[in-house]
Amino acid sequence: MKKIIIACGVAAMMIGATGCEKSSSAAPETFSDSLAYYMGRSQGLMVADHFKNSMSADQKKKFDSDAFLRGFKQMIMTDTADADYLQGIYMGMNMAQHINYLAMDSINIDRATVYAEFAKAFRTDTINSTAMQMEVGQFQMLMNRAQDMLRERQMAAEAAKREAAAGTAKENEAKGAAYIQEQIAADASIKTTESGLAYKVVKQGEGPMPKDNSTVKVHYTxxxxxxxxxDSSVDRGEPADFPVTQVIPGFAEGLKMMNKGSKYVLYIPASLGYGNNEAGSIPAGSTLVFEVEMIEVN
Structure with missing residues (x-):
């Protein structure tokens, strides 16, 4: 299920926190003014840090900080003596989040009906406990049904996504296989192993070749x-160190043919790479081409 960031709940929980950070401007001298100053500074920094570390890149793009501050200001400026009003605000926020959560999955709730029935029930002079339990039970049954609907829709969406990804992967795999054959046809020095790894020896070095328990230092693109x-260690300006067994199968197979000073080009089909899975910016079913230089074999 989707997770909802409860901004006010986060802020409320953080009010009790002790950490704070000074700003470049001088804090007020009186106790009450200093308390207000640091309450605002410390909680603002902590909430900002929470959002920064918990939001995905897409959520950060969509997040409206001005709208958040408007809501925060409306609450913070409310007459704190009106406790009943604040309780209504908190209850309304909680219910609104449930409604918004359902709406994200196309279960649209009429808010006017919710308010009208809430107000009618809230103003009831006498409450029959048995009748109330029946109402609560009916609500719980409907919510369980809603949860089932959400799960079914989510599963259907995930199945459709997997099916689409499988189709894309198959198409990419076919393109990759054709690409490798084109490279082999154009360059007779490109060889193919029994597993399907194609490789070109640009330079063969000297010394022992890596084994499964070896660690290597390489430059690669x-x-x-x-x-x-x-990905490129060359662009980063620093060689990469890693155990041979901690890379994709095609890359590991190529490394074990290279001794110190070797330079190879590896043409790795999807079956020896990431298969039908996406890996960062690498689409599912991709054939990968690595230019590799072996620097050290340990």
Whole structure:
């Protein structure tokens, strides 16, 4: 199920926190003014830090900080002596979040009906406990049904996504296989192993070759068949160290043919790479091309 960030709940929980951070401006000298100053500063920084670390990149783009501050200001400026009004606000916020949660999955609740029935029930002079339990039970039954509907829709959406991804992966895999055959046809020095890994020896080094228990230091650039670079130790300006067994099968197989000073180009089909799974910016079913230089074998 989707998770909802409860902004006011987060802020409320943080009021009791002790951490604070000074700003560049001088704090007021009186106790009450200093308390107000640091309450605002410390909680503002902590809530901002919470949002920064808990939101995805897409959520950050959609988040309206001005709207958040308007809501916060409306609450903070409310006459704190009107406790009944505040309780109504909190109850309304809680119910509104339930309604919004359902609406995200196309279960639309008429808010006017919710308010009208809430107000009518709330103003009841006498409450029959048995009747109330029946009403609560009916609500719970309906909510359980809503949860089932949401799960079914989510499962159907995920199944459709997997089906679409499988189709894309199959298409990418076919394109990759054709690409490797084109490279082999154009360059007779490209060889193919029994597993399907294609490779070109640019330079063969000297010394022992890595084994499954070896750690290597390499410089590499990984590309898609359209030339897009998805990872490069060369661009980062620092060689990479890793155990041979902690990389994709095709890359590991290629490494074990390389001794110190070797330079290879590896053409790794999807079956020896990430298969039908996406991996960061690498689409499902992708054939990968690695330019690799072996620096050390340990």
């Amino acid at each position: 990984g590309k898609l068949i359209d030339g897009t670079v998805f």
